[in-house]
Amino acid sequence: MKRRIRSIFWLMTICILGINAFQGYWLFTTYQLNRQQFRRTVQDAMWQAVQQQRLTDARVLLGHAPPTKGIHSKLFIRRFEEAGESERVFISQELDTLPARFQVLRDSSRRVVVSYRKQPSTRNAPNVPADSLAKRISNLLLLDWAKDAGVDLRTFAATYRSELTQRGIDADFRLDTLTIRPKRARDNVFIFKDLTAVSEKTDLCTTPIPINPVKNLFVQASFTTPTFYLLRRMGWLLGSSVLLLALTTGCFLFMLSTILRQKKLSDVKNDFINNMTHELKTPLATVTAAVEALQHFGALNDPQKTQTYLTVSRDNLQRLSDLVEKVLNLAVEEKKELVLNPEWIRPSELVNQIIGNHQVKADKPVHFEVDIQPGEEPVRIDRFHTTNAINNLIDNAIKYSKESVTIRITSGKQERVWRLSVQDNGIGIPKSYHQAIFDRFFRVPTGNLHPVKGFGLGLSYVRQVIEKHGGLIDVISEPGVGSEFVLLIPETGGDGQARVRKFSFPLFRTPSPA
Template sequence: MKLPFKLIAILVFISLLGIFAYQAYWLTGLYSTMKHDLEQNIVEAMRMSDYNEMMLRVEGLQKDNENHGEVEVSAGYDSDTGKSYVRSSTTIDRTDTIAKSSKEEIISKEAPQAALHTDGGLDLILRNKSTMLELATYFQRGLHSGLDIISDPDIAVYDSLLNFQLRDKGIVLPYLLEYLYFGSKTDSSYTYIDTIVSLSTPGYVPSRKATQYNYAFNIHSSRSYRLTIEPINKLVLRQMSGILATSFIILIILSFSFWFLIRTILRQKTLEEMKSDFTNNITHELKTPIAVAYAANDALLNFNLAEDKKQRDKYLNICQEQLQRLSGLVEQILSMSMERRKTFRLHPETFNLCDLFPALIEQHKLKAGKPVKIRLDIKPEDLAITADRTHFSNILSNLIDNAIKYSPEEADVVVHCRKTETGQIEISVSDHGTGIPADKQLLIFDKFYRVPTGNIHNTKGYGLGLFYVKTMIEKHNGTVTVKSEPGKGSTFTIRF
């Protein structure tokens, strides 16, 4: 079953639109995921920088020979539950001059307020990665709170570590780093924020679109780092550049493929219409000479016209002309069929053009139904070419025949043959006929194509002549061109 072209075009368009929509949905989802991961990386970089800064301070305290006290963090349940909790502590000893974890014990009495708790115990907490990270963060904050009593955070060191962490994660953007303190009155009637230290990339001034990331590093969240950085949208797109480029190339390939498919369908549809017109036309062309020859032969046989020499010669000439016409038609059709075979071969030979044209000119003058004037100009007179004599004769015959057919009332045809400075043979056939519109000149060499003339078909043809000319000239490694102007005539030039 043949689907209408419009339906095929609609299905192709819907398919292409669906692919584009899915690709856009997938890229949007990927963009959101990568942006979220990048934001998580920024927060993680702040946490790791804080941890490394804290470890550097601990290493500094290890070298101190005075006892600075004990840092302790605990986690568990409150005393109402009666459940156990975990407490770990780190002591800096002036005698050992090292920091070490002194103990980790289970206690079931008067537990401090727990940072994290669960009815299933710590074993359930440790099974969940996100919960483990949260637990580690709380331990880090607890250690931070104890360590900050001994030594204040070094914002310059933290800034250096943060810059390294961000670069390591591929985030190279200017930023503003602030060390903040959140406080309030005893009755919480008034809260305030103090900026203790502020550092930034030289020359960087945050814009209105800048994004802020806060990281509270103590148990009570009263102290925190705030990182102000420009939106990471461009950075995400830069990281997606490879995927975006690949997707764009795929979309271009798909678009071209669908366009080529539609174009091929249109060409096939046009070719099908041409074949249909050709079949109708060729049927009429075949029937006409057969009918005329049959009528002439019937008159000779049944009406005793064979005894009258004048009448007999007249009808025999009619039969001969019609048979020649039929032979020419069949010859062109067979030539097209042979040309498509892989076994098709030319048989080139060298001959003079002055030996070829006289017979062709006389033949066309005899079969033309109008006055014909053909002028031949060959320079030099002994100009010779190497080509397949039969096919080359058919090429010239087609060009001369077209010049005569498309000349109104009287045909005036000029044939020029010359050798160019580059050594090529150039043959042109000019007429003063109806001419060809500029937008149709590239199509006249297509198979089955005929220049549309509305409902008027004064000139018979089947759209094979010029296709045959172009095909055979290309087989001879030559070219054929046309220059034409409607109402003034045409000039066909072959070079090889």
């Protein structure tokens, strides 16, 4: 049974770990995909923001450009790759006033496209080719870039924020401008201007995009906390995954607890059957031996022997009847509630009567130490059940002790609560079993040996009686030292109205003897 439970435990553990690992890998992969998508989106937004900035500059130039007849400008720039090639362009162009209305558009390439539309006029306007018009606008932009290398980052940040919002991104960012001067070496030298250099701790940066190609001025956006932003956007996914993992792990733990509980019940059942078998076998064997003696050894011819054998048979049959009655009563008590018949009883009278009975029938030396005041105020309890409960405690103290036993009984009242303590110097109980000993059929494990007969019902009955009186019971025990059972019962506990609260547990402390 233990091997099977161990196999089930390891199998379930491997399954849970596998599910958790798979779920973690899936979440990590999803996060990486979202991070890549985030990087592509912010990069595209940066490119579109730069294009928007160029279009805005073009509109400004077209609306405010003065006549430039006679003005010549020769520039050298390095254009980005187009169609797999990079080329150098020399511009030497005379700029004239643009007499027509223009609409500035964007195409799919990295160029500014100007759509030309003639206005109806009575005068004959010269036809200006679109390519020539685009070249003029490009010249205006190039001249503007050549004159001014600065960038209005506040305006550009608003444009970039607008592009991000259109794509559903509201993460915080920082803009930096930098000059990248191409060199013959494979790596470029980064020279940061206008703003502080991008921190090495930045989680994510966009690729630098030229905002002024003439001055080699680039713009870059950095996102310092994209991880937190991405996790926040994955909130429902993370929440559902954590909930699923918690439910799965909880079910595993509940199932494991159920299996262990069932195993414990199975062990208790087997222990009860073994104890019951031993308890029933002893009187049956004794009666059988007495009957055989009467039948085969001529005991019938001796009246004295006959009487002795009959007395032994009667006593053992009575013992057998008591055992059966005890089990039947247990089954009945499980189905119906315990009924109390309360009456006012002085503790000293009750305890002295119980001690007298045990001194007569004890089969080993028993020494009682009683600390009860004769004039102690009475308590309202059920005499029958309370007597049986105290008898069970004293029986256990005698059975689970060595050759001789000393039992100390103390009684007293405090805060309208009757406190009774039964203390012995027996074998003691391990702390791990202090709560389990009050369960039905439970006995402290001793392997397959049963030196002391019993069913594990006595302490369960004691707790049932005490709790029916509205009281509490606790045990203080240590192996090799002894045990002390403390009962707390309200002064009028038999009426079923008063209750001892759990905060009264300091009353369990045994006062030191005077």
